[in-house]
Amino acid sequence: MTGPAPEWSGTSSDPNDEQFGHVVDRATVDAAGEYAAVLVGEPYDGAVIGRPGARDGPTAIRDALAGVKTHHFDAGPVARIGDVGDVDLARGSVRDVQSSLRAETARLYDAGAVPAFLGGDNSLTYPNVAPLLDRDDAGRVGVVSFDAHLDCREVRAGPTSGTPYRQLHDAGLDTLCVVGARHFETTTAYADYLDARGGSVLTAESVGAGVDATLERVRTALSDVDTVYVSVDVDVLDATAAPGVSAPTPGGLTSRELFALVRGVAVDDRVRGFEVVECAPSLDPTPTGRTAATAARAVAHFLGGAGA
Amino acid sequence: MTGPAPEWSGTSSDPNDEQFGHVVDRATVDAAGEYAAVLVGEPYDGAVIGRPGARDGPTAIRDALAGVKTHHFDAGPVARIGDVGDVDLARGSVRDVQSSLRAETARLYDAGAVPAFLGGDNSLTYPNVAPLLDRDDAGRVGVVSFDAHLDCREVRAGPTSGTPYRQLHDAGLDTLCVVGARHFETTTAYADYLDARGGSVLTAESVGAGVDATLERVRTALSDVDTVYVSVDVDVLDATAAPGVSAPTPGGLTSRELFALVRGVAVDDRVRGFEVVECAPSLDPTPTGRTAATAARAVAHFLGGAGA
Amino acid sequence: MTGPAPEWSGTSSDPNDEQFGHVVDRATVDAAGEYAAVLVGEPYDGAVIGRPGARDGPTAIRDALAGVKTHHFDAGPVARIGDVGDVDLARGSVRDVQSSLRAETARLYDAGAVPAFLGGDNSLTYPNVAPLLDRDDAGRVGVVSFDAHLDCREVRAGPTSGTPYRQLHDAGLDTLCVVGARHFETTTAYADYLDARGGSVLTAESVGAGVDATLERVRTALSDVDTVYVSVDVDVLDATAAPGVSAPTPGGLTSRELFALVRGVAVDDRVRGFEVVECAPSLDPTPTGRTAATAARAVAHFLGGAGA
Amino acid sequence: MTGPAPEWSGTSSDPNDEQFGHVVDRATVDAAGEYAAVLVGEPYDGAVIGRPGARDGPTAIRDALAGVKTHHFDAGPVARIGDVGDVDLARGSVRDVQSSLRAETARLYDAGAVPAFLGGDNSLTYPNVAPLLDRDDAGRVGVVSFDAHLDCREVRAGPTSGTPYRQLHDAGLDTLCVVGARHFETTTAYADYLDARGGSVLTAESVGAGVDATLERVRTALSDVDTVYVSVDVDVLDATAAPGVSAPTPGGLTSRELFALVRGVAVDDRVRGFEVVECAPSLDPTPTGRTAATAARAVAHFLGGAGA
Amino acid sequence: MTGPAPEWSGTSSDPNDEQFGHVVDRATVDAAGEYAAVLVGEPYDGAVIGRPGARDGPTAIRDALAGVKTHHFDAGPVARIGDVGDVDLARGSVRDVQSSLRAETARLYDAGAVPAFLGGDNSLTYPNVAPLLDRDDAGRVGVVSFDAHLDCREVRAGPTSGTPYRQLHDAGLDTLCVVGARHFETTTAYADYLDARGGSVLTAESVGAGVDATLERVRTALSDVDTVYVSVDVDVLDATAAPGVSAPTPGGLTSRELFALVRGVAVDDRVRGFEVVECAPSLDPTPTGRTAATAARAVAHFLGGAGA
């Protein structure tokens, strides 16, 4: 990691208000396993297809999260959380960055941590998940990817934010379940590829049938894996809810759906890691930073679920 | 009241178009009981926690409402409505303002009116509801509060927009049913408090299960009260739908849900009062004034239901 | 038509990416019947009630559509599509424009084409649909109109964007089914008129009950017609989803609902024509052109369904 | 005129505050000569090249002007002003509209009025100025046109917002002095045309040398005319100052410069008319309506100067 | 003061970058005289006429200032600065607040400090300046007020953001020089009042003649005072430069002019205090916080000048 995490503090003057700013500790990688989950910043967008900006995600999400309160009505307050700071970023090609990061993320899993990565672009998914594929204790590994896209592109001139699952499949990923994919935002070649790999697509359209039905379908898709990793590409949200992404797209999930779905998968005790990627504050024209505020609450719903 | 209400007029050139501008009369407090409901402006935001601006709600909501048409597809046109103008605001502390307002609102209830208050911040709920608690004809009183928050804070250095229900409980409020509260926007201390007071929380997440199911749960929560008051804090809406509030928050209700819910509770003949609070036009960056346009239609749905 | 359509091309550098830019051909009216559907631009907003701007819809929608990919998860890639360019616009009164356009659109139906008109304002619906009413092969004709409004105003000082269905009823339209109409955005006079004409209104509120239930109700409303025309006034969308319209209105459809509904009606083999109207890019304050991006995807869902 | 002007009123609660809302009277055309100047609304944008919206200029400018105060530090308060309401707009072609308007504006000049037209698009300049060219009491007529453009296009398929000065030259206009024209926003053909017609161009760049120097150059350009008409196309302002125009253009005048220049020419007692055109509120993304607020103050500076 | 100032730190990773975050120390009132100037937050907008929001000015200005670098090309780096934190705000009427604040600000002057107040609304000017009027060591006192307005309203129902200079005149202020006042933003009554009090108005229009000429006129206006206080109401800036104010107004100063003027007056060794008021971040629709960024740089120019 690049150094100590920022000092967390709350923003409320009411002593009854417990906020994430009050329950996040600066933590070391070695002690990361003592927390239900640890935050890990990954301020990198060097592989993004389209408009960059996700490098500023970690700072903006942490700032927003510090003021979020800790109570979930069904589960009560969250447990204490660690923050190990930002990862070290290698200079060089995307492949160099992925390779270097993979070594860092492996240390987190070695320490028994459940990392909650704050991206950064979607190319980070490869180093974030890959170490799990090598672990004896992980068994069969599946990813639930909340994303408008499949991100299964062929690796041509190097990895990009569109290639992580192709890379992970090649590295041994057992199952991919994409939730929130849009019609007309991918092409048949990639839909067929994912199908051939045994993946599942739960379209954004289908999520409209309800959170419970969606979670049931996710569980089915993951029924034969031992370890689950949860990825949120913020563009899974509707363009209205998350304007600060590389390519805001209509027809997406509401933030309310995403929050419930993230928590719904987080409570699965097979979950070993989480990430939120593609939050690009500089692309968000709202004066209140709607996208980062929403990403932070998605993180909160994960942390609340992971600690349950 | 400070003086006569503004002159209302419509904006359409089509003689078939009946708009609220055509059916709202200037009214006096004494004659307020002759209408199905009367509008009452409360341009005050001196107690707001966070960003101010709700003082400009009454003007913006009236301006928007004047052009809204009067037809509900299930119920036909609204009845005539009165507008008694804006309340007199005492100078001084929040407690002074609340105290002075309470006397004015009591006169409205004395006149047999069903007030539809246009706020102003959420601290107004205390003077808006308190007179009902003293009335022999009111029996047991419950509030349905559409709000992202519980607003049950302890009164420390005086009342705020976060304390009205604590104050009302202390003044004898029998039941509070909060609809649209968000996970991670309150703390366990307040959730526990409301629970101890016998209140109900229908989270925004739960509203996603449908309007009818939600209304059924509201009815259950209110089953043993004689008088109902309906409060809409505009921040119950999703941040996309209502950017012009003190703290826009994701994970909220759609405007469509809010409209149907407001009308659903308005048709209950136990309803004695209504308010829409926390609409702050100056905080809304949209050039068309999305928040006030939406607040005005929430008022329309109440008025349509109240007159049914 | 005014001349050749623009040259279409894709925007992606990935050879696996098939976009509408790759599958739309410049076409002539004479050859228009060879395609599952043909695009027809109608850059006219001379009849708009309220804020103009829809004249720029065709260019903005085509630009956005060129980059949209061609895959629908349930149906695979779209078939090739034609683009016959923009219609010739007569100078003069709205009635002159309608009259001249009607002759042009008749030629398209004569050629056996399924036109997908890109408006332009809602007054265009009259010339877009009227030729079908005269055709022996059309039988009874019904329109499914996705619109916040009924657009059944009396024709007083000439047609407007509010009068097309009054004009079409007078010209022999058999059935009108309005989907997405809002409470309090029309007046009782027009609701009664449509009722008297045997029309159906599926309110935006009712669409919240689900896409499948809505499609079922649409099918019932159209059960006795032989030919179906599908119209999308972009203001059927919620104000958050489509800020670039003459009068953005809350309480509307999500883009996800609209997409599913459009495709749901497009697969009906009685469908002979389609339009998207009232997309006004200059009224959209979002830097990424949210309204046109959404309108383009509504077109994609029609084209995907029409070719199925 | 279409009917009575709106009722004007002020917005301030301070009795010392005199606003235009307090000093504008509803006036008739017959009595228009009794005022230093009369406001005349022209809500027409049927001839605009580019993005429409200027039809909403009169309402927005009047609304903004009502709250503007009446004091100029060098000249004191303005005199009373009349408002004759909006002109009647013929239906039909741009030429029909121009022709019909010309008859109305002639009546104003006949009444001895100094009209201050609130447009509307720049095609209105032709009917606004043309009657002066026919008057014996007008002598030689010159126009000072504050505009980013020359608006001397050839009339091809009818007049447009780009043709008024070509039309006026053909009708006998003696002199045109364009102030604020931008490099690279016109072509050599039109610059040569204006040169051949003896016109003057004071580029926006040259205005940077100072208001006094610019006014001196304007006076020289107008030295041999007897009657002056002053036109302000709001796009003369820099794109930052007036985003609500058909084509916002950088390199323009500051509002401060425009105000001083307008007043500087208004005090010339040869001035017989004034207009502000191309203010399109619906194209302005700022929540406070920056463009109309600025246009209203340009009008104030004219009225202050005209009454001096 | 309410407690310790925030901890200041820089934002740059380049060790050569000296930012205000590196040179501002937390300071006590007692030690405030040891610095060239001390920052004092005044998060109060209870007296604002128009739209509130200036209460959030201190936080936003400090946040922006922390990243501003310390080098002025003509004068080199700034000296170390103190920050004494935010003032205690009395509850109660505006007069109560003013009265209580006056006692706090007096302590700063007693300590020999040169306060740089971060407002807050313009009513704060009264307590910020009044203690100087009572000091034997101050002699004759003059204020340079950069403001679009005169702020000399009569005190009717209590002080407001429009009354500070009326109050100060009544308390013995000797001279007021208003720089940047706009034509048509005040009324003759107040212009006459200020004239009668011997005040000077340098209009925004006149500032266009140049910074040096303006500074010369300011010096003349202040020629016979012994002590100078400098006030910046951010609305002196053009509406484009400072959209986050109660009433953004065109025709104003550029930020470049304001910076040079502020420094130009700051270097006068008679200067004993400074303030920036009416910066309201919540009213600023720009995603980068343009108004606070600009206010922070105005503060920097004062601090750079005051330490020279």
Place this chain on the structure above:
Amino acid sequence: MTGPAPEWSGTSSDPNDEQFGHVVDRATVDAAGEYAAVLVGEPYDGAVIGRPGARDGPTAIRDALAGVKTHHFDAGPVARIGDVGDVDLARGSVRDVQSSLRAETARLYDAGAVPAFLGGDNSLTYPNVAPLLDRDDAGRVGVVSFDAHLDCREVRAGPTSGTPYRQLHDAGLDTLCVVGARHFETTTAYADYLDARGGSVLTAESVGAGVDATLERVRTALSDVDTVYVSVDVDVLDATAAPGVSAPTPGGLTSRELFALVRGVAVDDRVRGFEVVECAPSLDPTPTGRTAATAARAVAHFLGGAGA
């Protein structure tokens, strides 16, 4: 170069309108010397300090430039221009990119071309200028850099957008004249460095004294060089004029000033190259793309001057 330039075409329907879209030819590097200047796209922002986005500059600037007209009032129409397309970008570190680009740009100078580079971030200045330092026919080389910053940082962990002039000085650059630098946006260490290198700083504040005076000072600064290169970092513009940059900064140049200054230096026949960098369309929240529109006109003013 990566391949052929885009096909240029105009956007106007008036045959008298000559636009850049009509006068730009696709050109090869070999034929680049036949034009007064050639456009060269550099879509790279991998070295940016702060918010990325300048990679999208070339496309946005070309799109905007195509519709810009060709007439300068003082000089008439521009000469024909070439467009050689976008440069090939090496993968790898910033140093790799710079090194690879330098070889490409050298070929342009070898061909006798006057390149007008469309960036891209400011790190590109090094490869854009460096080949001139090696040429026997260039003599002493000076750069005029329009920039809010000095960009003379030490090269620590590789070059960045803040280091180009440090790199160029080390490679033999003779003179640097920075125009538009802001006070308080750099630190004393860098100001001293530039001073020691004999550079000149003409602050943004000083540009307020006038374009002619500024050009005179530029000429003096460059008096002893034989070859001039002109660089425009768009952040030299005021934050209001160019919101779409990495760090919008107040106190900057107006677009009008920049245009006149760019042309003023472009007419110097020692000029051998030009660039506009740091235009980041994705960071621009204005719906009309104000920053790219302005950057395109800066290019036009260079091209107009270079061909004179």
